[in-house]
Amino acid sequence: MKIATWNINGVKARLEAALTWLKEASPDVVCLQEVKSVDEGFPADAFESIGYNLAVHGQKGFNGVAILSKQRPEDVRRRLPGNDGDEQARFIEATFSVGRGAVHVVSLYLPNGNPVGTEKFAYKLGWMQRFEARAHELLALEIPVVLAGDYNVIPEPRDAKRPDVWLNDALFQPESRAAWRRLIHLGYTDATRAGDPAADVYTFWDYQAGAWQKNDGIRIDHLLLSPQAADRRVATGVDKHVRAWEKPSDHVPVWVELALD
DNA sequence: ATGCCTTGTCGCACAAGA
Numbered sequence: 203m204k205i206a207t208w209n210i211n212g213v214k215a216r217l218e219a220a221l222t223w224l225k226e227a228s229p230d231v232v233c234l235q236e237v238k239s240v241d242e243g244f245p246a247d248a249f250e251s252i253g254y255n256l257a258v259h260g261q262k263g264f265n266g267v268a269i270l271s272k273q274r275p276e277d278v279r280r281r282l283p284g285n286d287g288d289e290q291a292r293f294i295e296a297t298f299s300v301g302r303g304a305v306h307v308v309s310l311y312l313p314n315g316n317p318v319g320t321e322k323f324a325y326k327l328g329w330m331q332r333f334e335a336r337a338h339e340l341l342a343l344e345i346p347v348v349l350a351g352d353y354n355v356i357p358e359p360r361d362a363k364r365p366d367v368w369l370n371d372a373l374f375q376p377e378s379r380a381a382w383r384r385l386i387h388l389g390y391t392d393a394t395r396a397g398d399p400a401a402d403v404y405t406f407w408d409y410q411a412g413a414w415q416k417n418d419g420i421r422i423d424h425l426l427l428s429p430q431a432a433d434r435r436v437a438t439g440v441d442k443h444v445r446a447w448e449k450p451s452d453h454v455p456v457w458v459e460l461a462l463d
Numbered sequence: 464a465t466g467c468c469t470t471g472t473c474g475c476a477c478a479a480g481a
Binding site for chain 2: 212
């Protein structure tokens with residue numbers, strides 16, 4: 203089962219690219235972030251016509267997450283638990299039957315958190331704490347779990363072409379990186395790193411200042427695997443070529459393939 | 464030091480992104 207994550211930066215603006223990529227990559231499950239659409243505005247027909255089911259948690263103008271899947275999603279849940287007052291659409295999860303078992307998939311869009319020292323950064327850290335609690339709960343299922351999305355965290359210096367310019371950014375703060383490490387310490391595996399320990403693996407290149415042309419990127423889109431998922435990991439990849447397409451998102455798809463049955 | 468681009472919302476610029 204091939205499971206991918208992609209911050210699409212506007213599902214309507216990216217529809218043509220998304221359909222091209224889906225046909226080319228043929229993922230079984232796709233976690234989307236920043237769809238920037240309410241549920242009713244989501245171009246569902248286009249995805250359904252090429253064989254994908256749809257679970258959306260939309261929001262007007264900003265944020266918004268979704269899960270596309272060849273199989274029908276079960277037990278779809280929207281909203282990250284732990285703060286009923288949080289209106290930002292950044293979390294959706296679903297279960298998929300596989301043989302006699304199941305795999306659980308989360309699509310998450312972690313807050314950016316800039317500027318540091320504001321309530322936006324506090325919201326990011328609070329969100330990460332709530333997410334850690336949910337990640338911990340999911341381990342108790344003892345099944346393959348994939349936490350996929352835009353984490354807005356640069357885990358280590360090697361995950362940025364120029365780590366020095368990110369030192370004062372919310373994505374690279376010690377608190378953000380420590381919260382990321384707590385997820386690892388729970389027992390989750392960074393799928394991309396497990397598959398490719400080399401530097402220079404990036405998933406985001408800014409639209410500005412020729413970042414793509416200079417390969418001035420960062421790695422912030424991640425798939426975290428529960429032990430039962432990590433046991434079954436057979437391949438990982440970053441579809442970097444998509445960044446060179448016409449009208450690209452600033453993020454590219456990242457994926458993992460699990461041998462499940 | 465700041466903008467550099469891009470999207471969506473309405474608007475005839477702006478917020479937010481990272």
